[in-house]
Amino acid sequence: MAVRIIEKKIEDILSMMRNPAQVRNAGTLAHVDHGKTTTTDSLLMGAGLLSPKVAGKALAMDYVEIEQLRQMTVKAANISLYFEYEGKPYIINFVDTPGHVDFTGHVTRSLRVMDGALVVVDAVEGVMTQTETVVRQAMEEMVRPVLFINKIDRLIKELRLNPNEIQQRIIEIVKDFNNLIDMYADPAFKDKWKVDPSKGQVALGSALHKWGVTIPQAAKAGLKFSNIVDAYEKNYVDELAQEFPLYRLS
Numbered sequence: 020m021a022v023r024i025i026e027k028k029i030e031d032i033l034s035m036m037r038n039p040a041q042v043r044n045a046g047t048l049a050h051v052d053h054g055k056t057t058t059t060d061s062l063l064m065g066a067g068l069l070s071p072k073v074a075g076k077a078l079a080m081d082y083v084e085i086e087q088l089r090q091m092t093v094k095a096a097n098i099s100l101y102f103e104y105e106g107k108p109y110i111i112n113f114v115d116t117p118g119h120v121d122f123t124g125h126v127t128r129s130l131r132v133m134d135g136a137l138v139v140v141d142a143v144e145g146v147m148t149q150t151e152t153v154v155r156q157a158m159e160e161m162v163r164p165v166l167f168i169n170k171i172d173r174l175i176k177e178l179r180l181n182p183n184e185i186q187q188r189i190i191e192i193v194k195d196f197n198n199l200i201d202m203y204a205d206p207a208f209k210d211k212w213k214v215d216p217s218k219g220q221v222a223l224g225s226a227l228h229k230w231g232v233t234i235p236q237a238a239k240a241g242l243k244f245s246n247i248v249d250a251y252e253k254n255y256v257d258e259l260a261q262e263f264p265l266y267r268l269s
């Protein structure tokens with residue numbers, strides 16, 4: 020999704036909000052702690068609402084005191100963001116949902132208004148029980164998901180995987196995710212809704228370090244897994260975040 024940010028007058032935004040053709044509702048879904056709120060920080064930064072200095076750590080959508088204290092989302096929070104896509108302006112009403120199993124009611128209610136969902140999966144933990152639950156809920160509410168494989172930095176810094184192993188890990192997660200679609204999607208949508216990395220329906224990155232790419236985007240820019248490993252080993256992750264900001268996937 021290519022996006023460009025422009026400052027807009029409040030009147031323009033309000034008039035767009037009244038035109039359903041210019042409004043989309045979307046949100047995050049994931050197992051607890053896989054990085055939904057951290058990812059949302061990047062979107063807020065992209066929309067000019069959060070400073071790059073604090074994005075990734077502010078967890079701005081966790082605005083209730085208990086959420087900041089516990090470092091956990093307990094209620095779904097919404098924000099309206101202005102984005103341009105293929106030259107057309109849109110308002111995206113974005114919901115950051117909680118991942119903890121105690122709060123699945125919030126997820127169901129949020130899904131009822133979503134046109135599409137961003138499922139976040141921790142690259143180390145992979146597809147977990149709540150990932151399965153949220154994908155099942157999304158399928159029940161007929162919400163089409165795309166996949167963001169987050170915390171790639173952990174594969175490099177904690178698991179010390181080499182570029183080949185990173186690629187294998189990503190293939191495995193995509194396969195597990197598509198198995199869920201296979202299991203829970205309406206038969207009419209099964210094949211259409213499975214994510215295909217070569218079509219830009221899977222992104223990978225690190226919300227904490229504010230970078231993300233899709234496979235076509237990486238191929239176009241000549242970015243390889245070995246470059247990503249290098250960025251961490253040789254300490255130029257900030258450059259990765261500048262060149263491939265998480266809010267500008269394409």
Ligand SMILES: Nc1nc2c(ncn2[C@@H]2O[C@H](COP(=O)(O)OP(=O)(O)OP(=O)(O)O)[C@@H](O)[C@H]2O)c(=O)[nH]1
Nearest residue numbers: 051052053054055056057091092118170225226227
């Ligand atoms: N290493 C690493 N840590 C990350 C990344 N993204 C998020 N985290 C950390 O993971 C923890 C959980 O992040 P959150 O964004 O609060 O996760 P969440 O999915 O919103 O959690 P809940 O809403 O409680 O389900 C925090 O400590 C983040 O700093 C990442 O890309 N890399």
Ligand SMILES: [Mg+2]
Nearest residue numbers: 055056091092
């Ligand atoms: Mg959260």
